Amino acid sequence: MSFGWAYYGLFTMASEHLEFVESSALAVELCGIPLATPLIPAAGTLAREALEDVRGVYGAMLPKTVTPAPRSGNPPPRVAEAASGMVNSIGLQNPGLERFLEDLEHYDIGAPLFVSVAADTVGEFAAMCERLVGEERVAAVELNLSCPNVEHGGLQFCAGPSAVREVVSVCRGALAGKPMFVKLTSERVVANAVAAEEAGAHALTLINTVPALVVDARARGVFLRGGLSGPAIKPVALRAVYEVSKVVEVPLIGVGGVAGGTDVAEFMLAGATAVQVGSGSFVREPQVVLEEFAAYLREQGVFARDLTGALAGY
Amino acid sequence: MKLHEVKVLGRERFGDHALLRYRWSGVAHEPGQFVMVRALSSPTLDPFLSRPLFVHDYDGEVVSLLFEVRGRGTARLAREDAGLLVSTPLGRGFVFDGKEPVALVGGGVWVSPLKFLSRALNTSGIAHDIYLEVPATASTAYADWLSKSYPHAVLIPTDGSLNSPKTVLSHLGDFSRYAAICASGPSEMLARVKEVSTVPAQLALRERMACANGSCYGCAVPLWREGARIYTRACIEGPVFGAEEVVDVQKSGD
Numbered sequence: 277m278s279f280g281w282a283y284y285g286l287f288t289m290a291s292e293h294l295e296f297v298e299s300s301a302l303a304v305e306l307c308g309i310p311l312a313t314p315l316i317p318a319a320g321t322l323a324r325e326a327l328e329d330v331r332g333v334y335g336a337m338l339p340k341t342v343t344p345a346p347r348s349g350n351p352p353p354r355v356a357e358a359a360s361g362m363v364n365s366i367g368l369q370n371p372g373l374e375r376f377l378e379d380l381e382h383y384d385i386g387a388p389l390f391v392s393v394a395a396d397t398v399g400e401f402a403a404m405c406e407r408l409v410g411e412e413r414v415a416a417v418e419l420n421l422s423c424p425n426v427e428h429g430g431l432q433f434c435a436g437p438s439a440v441r442e443v444v445s446v447c448r449g450a451l452a453g454k455p456m457f458v459k460l461t462s463e464r465v466v467a468n469a470v471a472a473e474e475a476g477a478h479a480l481t482l483i484n485t486v487p488a489l490v491v492d493a494r495a496r497g498v499f500l501r502g503g504l505s506g507p508a509i510k511p512v513a514l515r516a517v518y519e520v521s522k523v524v525e526v527p528l529i530g531v532g533g534v535a536g537g538t539d540v541a542e543f544m545l546a547g548a549t550a551v552q553v554g555s556g557s558f559v560r561e562p563q564v565v566l567e568e569f570a571a572y573l574r575e576q577g578v579f580a581r582d583l584t585g586a587l588a589g590y
Numbered sequence: 591m592k593l594h595e596v597k598v599l600g601r602e603r604f605g606d607h608a609l610l611r612y613r614w615s616g617v618a619h620e621p622g623q624f625v626m627v628r629a630l631s632s633p634t635l636d637p638f639l640s641r642p643l644f645v646h647d648y649d650g651e652v653v654s655l656l657f658e659v660r661g662r663g664t665a666r667l668a669r670e671d672a673g674l675l676v677s678t679p680l681g682r683g684f685v686f687d688g689k690e691p692v693a694l695v696g697g698g699v700w701v702s703p704l705k706f707l708s709r710a711l712n713t714s715g716i717a718h719d720i721y722l723e724v725p726a727t728a729s730t731a732y733a734d735w736l737s738k739s740y741p742h743a744v745l746i747p748t749d750g751s752l753n754s755p756k757t758v759l760s761h762l763g764d765f766s767r768y769a770a771i772c773a774s775g776p777s778e779m780l781a782r783v784k785e786v787s788t789v790p791a792q793l794a795l796r797e798r799m800a801c802a803n804g805s806c807y808g809c810a811v812p813l814w815r816e817g818a819r820i821y822t823r824a825c826i827e828g829p830v831f832g833a834e835e836v837v838d839v840q841k842s843g844d
Binding site: 320325329340348351352354355358360361366507508555556557558560 | 591628634635636640663798799802804805810811812840
């Protein structure tokens with residue numbers, strides 16, 4: 277099989293000839309939304325100041341998580357190096373939903389726009405979804421459930437299946453037919469995934485950062501309490517995608533430690549339909565990740581859309 | 591972030607410090623800007639993050655970077671056989687309105703942007719003096735190199751403590767004989783400059799960074815803006831800030 281022409285077309289004419297790219301080897305479909313490539317930026321890892329080099333690389337745009345009101349974020353330090361990864365505790369610094377929507381055109385990379393939302397209460401989640409349901413520029417909403425629910429003593433919305441079921445079902449109602457992704461952490465991921473699907477999630481994003489602590493031994497103190505990302509968590513994320521893919525029907529979006537084209541393939545083989553690139557994009561260019569993935573497809577003689585769950589007899 | 595492979599022209603070690611020089615034909619650097627740097631030979635992405643370093647000097651062709659070898663990332667950068675990947679110049683550097691004289695105040699291992707700044711001021715014909723605090727913890731090799739590298743600077747040995755009588759402040763008081771101050775040093779020294787300076791001061795802040803393109807909000811600096819306290823990103827709006835707008839100098843970058 278040879279489709280060298282398709283790659284040529286993608287890399288030279290991506291943004292101008294979307295129809296052409298959709299038929300290329302890299303295209304996938306996520307909840308009925310055609311994506312020119314399976315790559316999506318993970319929420320909070322691609323700012324509007326950095327969009328210049330990613331047109332034609334990402335199949336969709338996903339800006340930093342937005343909350344109902346502005347948030348100033350956590351005091352520094354916010355990031356630290358870890359073995360094969362990093363720990364962050366940013367605190368969802370964002371301008372709030374209304375200001376975010378005023379600036380929505382800045383996120384146009386010639387691809388569908390997804391919006392990641394977080395809130396303190398189920399009611400606030402629902403209100404954000406109601407605000408977004410009529411926004412035509414928003415193709416899908418991703419619920420970031422790794423934030424504390426202030427009505428439940430600060431337990432995360434994804435602390436367990438009943439909490440997941442409650443917030444997802446309310447948002448499902450508020451979003452009417454608009455595609456809704458639910459982003460979960462690795463903790464209790466299978467039970468939470470089943471609950472999210474039963475409550476009406478159209479897709480699941482797996483996984484968020486892994487709870488982590490950085491200790492400064494010399495200062496004898498905690499340097500940073502946050503979430504681990506990067507290649508260090510890739511096996512954890514792959515396991516989550518793999519296990520969840522066996523028990524749900526909805527498409528999965530894999531995320532965690534993707535920094536190269538083979539990583540993308542691994543997530544898709546484990547069961548993902550699309551793949552998010554997060555902190556990996558800080559150290560490797562997303563364009564290079566996509567080129568490596570295209571080379572993998574060419575070498576294997578497969579299309580991206582045929583990779584999902586296509587593990588050979590394990 | 592796109593990084594470019596560059597040829598290392600020279601590596602020098604003085605005590606715990608290293609100086610790398612490489613040829614750069616891309617966008618011109620400005621004093622106070624920084625680059626993201628990583629060793630070429632890290633296929634496992636461990637260490638993971640690139641390191642932000644101020645440009646120590648740039649003559650239009652050759653860039654030099656000065657850093658302290660502290661952990662795995664800097665140790666690898668300092669290795670003789672390590673290839674080097676660097677970004678284009680990033681962030682906003684020092685700004686001048688032509689008033690003189692200017693005091694360049696540096697401390698500890700953090701003097702790096704002042705060499706390049708001095709060069710730029712010389713080119714513009716702006717009179718300036720350089721004062722460098724040399725902490726007691728600095729190696730003899732580093733102190734010797736400092737005196738050679740900054741032949742016109744006043745070197746001030748200090749133990750680095752707040753109450754040390756031998757600090758740049760004991761020489762300069764409130765800086766009132768200068769039109770402006772440009773400072774790059776440990777957080778404690780920058781905080782003192784901010785506190786006592788009666789003339790406009792610019793502080794070169796060091797923050798931990800991950801993406802260096804504005805995406806991750808990891809390099810947060812607390813600023814006063816329009817009467818409100820906000821966190822801004824050092825990689826986009828800094829790393830050089832007006833002392834009056836910085837709420838307080840964080841220790842996390844030290």
